[in-house]
Amino acid sequence: MKRVLFFLGQLNDRDVEWMIHNGSKMELEAGYRLINKGEYIDSLYIVLSGQLAVCTDGKTNETLAKLESGEIVGEMSFIESRPPSVSVIAAKPSVVYKISREMINYRLSTNMEFRSSFYYAMALFLSNRLRKTTDQLGYGNPEEEDLIDTNILDGVAQAGSRFGQILHRFSEV
Structure with a gap:
């Protein structure tokens, strides 16, 4: 499942519209170092399209993960205000939606509803990513792999539509 749906499913239509109007599209050539x-x-x-590689940036520059359409990148550094512990490189030509920390922080400071929804959405997104990582390491519970809280599921359908709006908007720019 595209993890951006966990994120967008918690925001309202006004917040998504605000994000669309305050972000921009970046087209990345294969090999471009985004982070x-x-x-x-x-x-x-x-990530709107293409594929990004999360790399250790060590001597072997080992690829830890591949990120495709619907993934969020830079969220840990945003939350912690710390530099990233990995690099992110375009594995294929890719298109990403970009919104600045400055714009998000302004919205967070002026709109408490957005602030609450944004951080809850981030928590859901990061929880899902950690659960998937735990499963990949062999510590998860296979019977629960596809279980999703019904309260979250309600927002997923809307989130799919919202992600479609973002894709549509930035395919025309």
Whole structure:
């Protein structure tokens, strides 16, 4: 499942419209370094198309994960205000939606409903990512792999529509 749905499902239509109008599209060529390990980043990204590789940036530059459409990138550095511990490189030509930390922080400071929804959405997104990582390491419970809280499921259908809006908007830019 596209994890951006956990995120967008918790925001309202006004918030998604605000994000669409305050973000921009970036087209990345294969090999482009979107995020460098240890260097602060000033934006949050959503992968619209293509594929990004999460790399250790060590001697072997091992690929830890591949991220495709619907993934959020830069969320940990956004939450913690710390530089990333990995690099993110375009494995294929890709398109990402980018919104600056400055814009998000302004909205967070002026709209308490958005603030509450944004951080709850981030918590759901990060929880899902951690659960998937735990499963991949062999510590998860296979019977519960596809279980989703029904309260969250209600927002997923709306989130799919909202992600479609973002894709549509930035395919025309």
